[in-house]
Amino acid sequence: MKIMTTSGGAAGRAAVCRTSFHPDAANREELILNLYPEERFQTFLGFGGAVTDSAAYVYSTLAPELRAEVVGACYGEEGLGYTLARSHIDSCDFSTEPYCADALEDDAALERFSLERPGKYIFPMLDDIVRACPGLKLMLSPWSPPAYMKDSAERTGGGKLRPEYCGRWARYMCRYALEYRRRGYGVFAMSVQNEPNAVQSWESCRYTPEEERDFLLGFLAPELRRQGLGNVVLTIWDHNKERLFDRVDAICSDPEANACAGAAGFHWYGGDHFDALRLVRRKYPDKLLMFTEGCIEYSKGSHGAQTANAERYAREILHSFNAGLNAFFDWNVLLDMSGGPNHKGNYCDAPIMADIVAGELKYNLSYSYIRHFSRYIRPGAVRIGTTCYDNDLGFCAAFNPDGSIAAVALNTSDEEKRGFVRLHGKLAEAVFPEHSISTLLIGGEEA
Known part of the structure; x- marks a missing residue:
């Protein structure tokens, strides 16, 4: 041994x-x-991280040899061995600026939909990752619909999707998946909404359990099927574990909605609650359980607490795995030394950070702790x-x-x-x- x-x-x-x-x-x-x-x-699907606009921007500033090092460190067999990635539909807080693929209310047919700005930094980084990891599985998650689709008329600060725009928003989300697949990115999963219980100063949108169920069942799942995307794993909740079972049960107790939801996503910001995974696994054994986001927030933690930060990652992976975890996505794969950029100042840690001025990479201890799992527990492991x-x-x-x-x-x-x-x-x-x-x-x- x-x-x-x-x-x-x-x-x-x-x-x-x-x-x-x-x-x-x-x-x-x-x-x-x-x-x-x-x-x-x-059965375990694999490990991955988030290719956000911010991570990809930092990546774009690096010299070619450092970009190659980042890709190898994350997606190389001797690195973290990642095979999964997560990215966002339109901008999130970890974007250099707010943006939409189509912010025009009068464009009902989405004729002016364009991924020129959304893909400005993300596409070149994904291209490099796919070359290193041809079988990459990508998850897409929305933070907010365009402002005109919401009752608040703002992409930030919560608000809700207006009922009359449910169909257009579903088509908008599917358009992202189609365009990403056309570029050769293997979109395998999509969230209904990132953190639907949160009102954030950055891009956010709230759904009650009934609203998420109705949008999933009446609009998003049927549109995916119409667009030839029926094999995309629709992921509900995508928020903290303390209400994971409540949300899954509220949606999946409806047999039709249960058939549409292939996975439940969760984050760590509300505490451990590993038994929530066990409850979902017991009652809904067919659902994939995916940790879709976690990071060390500078507003709540310290970059200098390397051992504590690394142990937090390891505890989450280990105990979630024992409770039924199928996939693990870290948050940003790369950030600058300030923990950004972040257009709302919500700075956070990442396993790899770049000193753009010095042209150097810094590996946090969390990188090594994640590698103890991701390098050796391979996709398809049981x-x-x-x-x-x-x-x-x-x-x-x-x-x-x-x-x-x-x-x-x-x-x-x-x-x-x-x-x-x-x-x-x-x-x-x-x-x-x-x-x-x-x-x-x-x-x-x-x-």
Whole structure:
């Protein structure tokens, strides 16, 4: 067994060791971490990040060799191994400016719809990513319809979609997916609305559960089918976990709406609530559970708290995975050193940040912690059964398509943890330093 460890408390110190399995002759009872490959749960789609207008703008300022480094660091097999991406329909807060593909109220046929501004920075970055990752799966999410479609007449500050524009907005959203697919971007999923319960100073739009259900069922799903986009996975909620089950149940208790909704998206800003995933998984086992956004907000956290920030990512991935997670999307794949640009000043951290003046990239510790999962739990992997002797030691595992087992152990305590990984009646000793993350690889490239 190969064990790769990053110690956050030691400024990101990395270590690799190997240990062997031996018969459990003494029937050891203490310090056991069990692996049960025959007990299988959800299939994992993959990991990814968001190609926002801001991320793509920062990317455009970099020298060619640094752009290649960013793509390799995120989508290369030796980097994070991402195979997914998320981007926004029209502008969001992580855009350099507000924009729409068609802001004209008198253009009912969308004849003047244009992705010239929306794709100005995003398309060149996506082109480079697709060359590195030809099978890229892209998710699109809207932050707000054009102002004229809303009761507030503003794209910012919440507001609601006016009923008379539901059909046009559905066609508008589908037009994005069609244009993206024509450019060779594999759009596989679409949110009904990003954060439909939020009133933000940036682009936002509110939907009650009934409004989201009615728009999904009466307009968006039928329009996708009419446009030949029936295989796009429609994703409901796309907001924090504390109301994930409530929203999914409100929509999917309707059999027709349930048939239209293929996934439930969620964020981390409202707290852990990992049991919300278990509730959805129990009642609606056919739904994909996708973490669609999370980042360290400078208004609530610190860029300097590297260990705490990295552990937040790892806790989210590990416990969500054990609760039924199918896909994980980080937020911006790249930002500048201020945590932007952001046209509303909502600055945040990213795993990779660019010093545009110095022409350098800075890798935060969160990058290494994400990699412990994303590099080794591959698309098509299946979560397997695990148990762990200590609740302070997070533990999850997956059976990969190549036959390897990738397990991740997260120690967020101030004390070293020791344990014995138990598999098929054999034990292998492992040591987990304080504030560390370890990937345990059994079989595959470790063999």
